[in-house]
Every structure is written in C-alpha cells, then in structure tokens.
Amino acid sequence: MTAFLLIWSPRKWPWPELPDMAKRVAAGEAVADVWGCGVARGIMPGDRVFVHRVAQEPKGLFASGYVTRAPYEVPDAASKRGYRLCIDFVYDWLVDAREEVVIPRDALRTHPFSVQTWDAQSSGTSIKPMVEGALEKRWKELTGARIRPALAAGKNRK
Template sequence: MPAYLLTWNPKEFSSPDLADLFGIIDRGQVPGRIRWSCGRTRAIPLGSRIFFLRQAVEPKGIVASGWVTRSPFERPHWNEELAAKGKRALYVQFVPDAVLDPASDPPFDVRPHADDILSGLPMNSQSSGVSISHPAASDLEELWSDYMRKHGVRLGAKTGLLQAFEGIPKESLVRHRSRETALRKAKLEHAKTLAPDGRLRCETPGCAFDFEEVYGELGAGFAQVHHRKPRSEAGDGTLTHLDDLAVVCANCHAMVHLGGGSRPLESLIPGNRG
C-alpha cells in the first residue's frame, strides 16, 4: 500500500496535538486521531501508511507511524499569522499505531541508512506529505518494526500503550497480545471508501450482511474486523497491515472461530466453497 512521510520541525511548530499525543502516552492511554499538515499533497488514499519524521532538532528520526483515516482536507493554516490572513493548509488525519516520545525515547535515526537501503527515502524534504517509493517504504517498515521490537516491551511496561505492532507480551496488569484499535478504525474507514454507497458489509463470500440495513442508524458504520491469519500463527512482534484484515459480521466472525482455530472466509458458507 502507498506510504507517505509527514515531517515535523520543532523550530517552526510545536503542535498542541503532538504534545497531547505524548501526554496520552505518559498516561498510558491509546492515542486517538491526529491531524497533521501534508504540504501540497492532495491525494493520500485512506489506509495509506504514515511515518512521522522529526527534523531540524536533535534527536532526529522517525517518532511515530500510523494509518490514514481521512484523506487530505483544508483547514486554516497551522501558522497563526498566515491563518489570520485567511490562508489555508492541507491536512491529513491518521491514527498512530506506534509512537516514541523523543523527550524520553530516542527516535529511529534513518540517517545511517541514507546511502544504502533507505536511499529512496526523502528524509531531507522540507515539505510534509511526500510519497515514499515502494522499495524504501518496504525497507523502512522492516527497520522500524525491528526498532519497535527492541523498544516495545519497555514502552508497554512504562505506558501501557497498545500498539498495532502486535504480538509482544506487555508487562501490564494483564499480560496479553496487544490489539490496537487504530488498525480496526483504519480498516473500517478504508472499507467505506471502497463501497459505492460508503456502507460496511461483511466480506465473507455469500454473506454481505449490512448492520445499517438491519439496525438503521444504530448499525451505521459498525462491523467487526477479522485477522485473516490467526494471531497464533503470526508469531511475536508481527506488524499487521490493512490487507491482513477483513470486515465481517458477528455471525461470520463467530463461525470462523467456532471450535477454535480460524477458517478461511472463502470456505465458510457452503454454497461458496470451491
């Protein structure tokens, strides 16, 4: 899926949103949606991968990643002086799945890789919202995943933060495999954009159950999200992507896991079995 780099220069902009985000981490809560400038980029698809790069001030590097839940939209400019003159800017909304607070946790420094596997990463771009080439995005994802794996348990123990970087046992009141709501939100938002009428329907072949059709306003925008590959088979420290998930109704979700394990959606309803 497409990937983009959002940039942050603390010299120019100390974002209240970002401060709130780090405060949320310190309080051990799951981050909500974050709005950030995407420069002049008007086409960032829902479900795109986001990497958040701290620039200009040490420590520099990647401090967060996430998934786009709202494509670029206009709002008053983030610079108060320009906003006062009526200037507007483009923003993208994303849900973070992993965050490092540079005040206490070192960002992932991409500069040592600038001349090799991350040579295609626009790490010196002065504009936010730049596209990352597929090879560079793939390599960055792997490096970031490894970096978060090294820091994940410590972060979990310190903050209780649930990340989409799944499978790492967290040292909290209850040790469990973390389940980040960010991925679920992003998957559902992405599925809405793929439907001509913006409705969520079960993706099990032969079902297509629509909660809104049955329950009206109460069911609007509701569905369950299923991991196509069982978490027990994914191993520790697996980074889950939107394509690894499926929108399903409660009945199909229950039948998929009935008796333990996980059945393929394609073979769930008899008339659709090959």
C-alpha cells in the first residue's frame, strides 16, 4: 500500500461541512469524500491518504482514509487543462481541524517525518516509504486502532 498527502487550505476553501463530517466519522459512520489530487495519476484504490491543514493554525495532519476510486477527470473551467483530477476516498479518522489536529506541523519537522515535504502546494504528493511506516505507527498511537471503513459510502463534497 502507498500513502499520499492531501492538502486543505482554509484560505482557499472554508469547508463548512467539516464539523458535521467529523462527528459522523467519530460516530463510526463510513463517510466518503471527493478530493482534488493535483496531477497524481498513480493513486489506486486501497491506497492510504492523510489530510494536512496548511496556511492557518492549527497546521498539521487531521484526517486519514482509504482511496476507493483512482484519479478521474472532472471539468474545471478555472484549470489550464480544462479539468482537474479527483479521487474518492472514505475516512477512517477525521477531526475538526479548525479546532485541533492529530499531528501538529511542528511534530512533522522531526526525524523521520522531516524528510517528507509536508507543505506541498497541491494534493497528491506521495508519502516517502521511510516516513509512511513511522507515520502509520504514530497515527495509530494517537488515534487508536480503527476498523477499515466500508468502501461503499456515499460522496459528500466535490
């Protein structure tokens, strides 16, 4: 399995549904989402994703999930290409990042996490293998063991 980084900037997208979605995930609901993945076409169903809040505090990782659909093109008049690539995934962990994050950005500056570029400009960056294992271990320590969510949940946002 490969892991990828998804980026959320509240300056670019306020995400008003986030508190409700976080509550639903915390209640054990399989909450699906759609996310732009930059130019990353190598993301496959079953791959792991982590969501990183950038641009405003609190910065850091606050969500994780599993990809359910490989990248596909969505029309986007604002893009130079005329489309953007998106993936579908289902959360296994999500907190309201306007209030808290699971792993703060400062913690990601320490080894082995420091070898990864966390402040990417777009989503879809591959998480380096040496970081992936340490990240999964730390994530599990902080969030507890989670059951992999069902992959047949409905989509929530674009």
